[in-house]
Structures are given as C-alpha cells and as structure tokens.
Amino acid sequence: MRNMEVKKALGLYFVMGTPNSGSQDPLAIVEAALRGGITCFQLREKGSNALEGDALLGFAKKCQALCRLYRVPFIINDDVDLALAINADGVHVGQDDEQADSVRQRIGPDKWLGVSTHNAQEVQLAQSIGADYVGLGPIYPTSTKLDASAVVGTTLVKEIHTAFPDMPIVAIGGITLATTGSIIQAGADGVAVVSAIASAKDPQYAASDLSKTIHSLLE
Ligand code: TZP
Numbered sequence: 001m002r003n004m005e006v007k008k009a010l011g012l013y014f015v016m017g018t019p020n021s022g023s024q025d026p027l028a029i030v031e032a033a034l035r036g037g038i039t040c041f042q043l044r045e046k047g048s049n050a051l052e053g054d055a056l057l058g059f060a061k062k063c064q065a066l067c068r069l070y071r072v073p074f075i076i077n078d079d080v081d082l083a084l085a086i087n088a089d090g091v092h093v094g095q096d097d098e099q100a101d102s103v104r105q106r107i108g109p110d111k112w113l114g115v116s117t118h119n120a121q122e123v124q125l126a127q128s129i130g131a132d133y134v135g136l137g138p139i140y141p142t143s144t145k146l147d148a149s150a151v152v153g154t155t156l157v158k159e160i161h162t163a164f165p166d167m168p169i170v171a172i173g174g175i176t177l178a179t180t181g182s183i184i185q186a187g188a189d190g191v192a193v194v195s196a197i198a199s200a201k202d203p204q205y206a207a208s209d210l211s212k213t214i215h216s217l218l219e
C-alpha cells in the first residue's frame with residue numbers, strides 16, 4: 001500500500017539546499033546523509049545565494065543521481081517545473097506556495113505530494129486533494145526558516161495522529177537527536193531535519209545516530 005511505503009520513507013527525512021551547507025560542499029553533505037541512513041531527501045533551495053536556472057538544474061540532477069544510488073525518494077520543494085523537468089519522485093509545498101490541488105493536477109497521480117500544515121483544517125484539506133503526507137511544524141523554534149509560523153509542539157502531532165490515523169505525518173522544525181524520541185512517541189512517522197544533519201560536524205554520523213534512534217522506536 002502506498003500509505004505504508006510513504007510512512008516508511010518519512011522515517012528520517014533530510015531537507016537541504018545549498019544555502020544550508022555552510023562551508024561544506026553541499027553534495028558531500030547529501031552523500032554523507034545518504035550513507036548515514038536518511039530515508040527521504042528534499043531539495044529545498046531557498047534563501048540568500050540560492051541557486052537558480054541551470055545551476056539549480058545541475059545541482060538537482062546530481063542530488064537525484066545520488067538518491068537513486070541509495071534508493072531514497074527525491075522530493076523537490078515548491079518548484080513543480082523543476083520536479084517535472086527532472087522527473088523527481090515528488091513535490092512538497094507549503095501553505096503560501098502553489099495550491100496543492102493545482103500541484104496534484106500538474107504532477108499527476110504517481111508522484112508524491114507533501115503539504116506543510118499547521119492545524120487539523122489544513123490537514124483535512126490536504127487529505128481531500130490527495131496529499132500523500134503532511135508536514136507538521138515548526139515543532140520547536142528554528143533559525144533555519146526565517147518566515148516559520150508559530151511553534152506547535154508535539155501536542156499538534158498527537159492531535160493530528162489521532163484525528164487522521166492513516167495520514168503519514170512528518171514533523172519538522174528545530175528537531176535534534178534529543179527530541180526525536182518524543183516526536184515519534186507522539187505519533188509522527190518520522191522527523192524532517194535540516195541543521196541536525198547539514199550543520200553537524202560529521203553529517204554521516206549525525207544521520208546515522210538519528211536513524212538508529214528512529215528505527216529503534218518505530219520497530
Ligand atoms: N519548515 C518548518 S521549520 C523548517 C521548515 C523548512 C526548518 C527546519 O530546519 P531545522 O534546521 O531542522 O530546524
């Protein structure tokens with residue numbers, strides 16, 4: 001069942017763009033994260049110095065090739081044209097991006113569609129237009145997304161998991177190894193992180209540590 005496949009892929013969901021790579025080589029971070037055991041990768045190319053045009057296309061193709069090597073779904077944030085151009089595995093959109101129902105129409109039924117949500121009403125709407133999973137957050141304060149909305153905590157994860165038991169849920173925002181356990185226990189199928197891996201001194205080690213914790217709780 002697609003649901004189960006999606007839930008499994010959400011386990012350790014790494015989100016990154018070149019602006020999140022600091023002084024390290026962004027592609028090396030993606031590869032390290034894959035070696036460390038991430039289960040999904042989202043290219044989220046946002047913020048100052050974000051790549052555009054051919055540079056973005058080239059970087060996306062390199063990330064996609066790596067993800068294919070590790071058999072990890074490759075999702076594009078908020079850029080349906082790019083996702084279609086390279087035949088990505090899915091698209092993720094927020095509430096302020098292109099409308100999810102229009103995205104679903106453009107990408108067709110096979111590609112995964114993820115939608116960022118902040119309350120039951122948004123989850124209901126996402127479900128009705130055929131979203132494959134919802135992102136919930138920011139769970140904790142984060143400095144990675146400057147326009148992040150109010151912190152929702154693990155309470156929202158519990159609420160959504162109870163109200164929508166079949167909907168795959170990934171939590172995002174300020175998540176670290178220390179808080180991963182409480183998020184999974186609240187009912188999330190996985191955690192999405194940027195800085196916990198991208199800003200780690202050793203991204204492979206960080207991913208592997210998170211992966212072990214998540215899988216010990218999900219088994
Ligand atoms: N959406 C909500 S919070 C966030 C996004 C993309 C950023 C999460 O980054 P970090 O570094 O894991 O807090």
Ligand code: MG
Pocket residue numbers: 078093094095096097
């Ligand atoms: Mg967005």
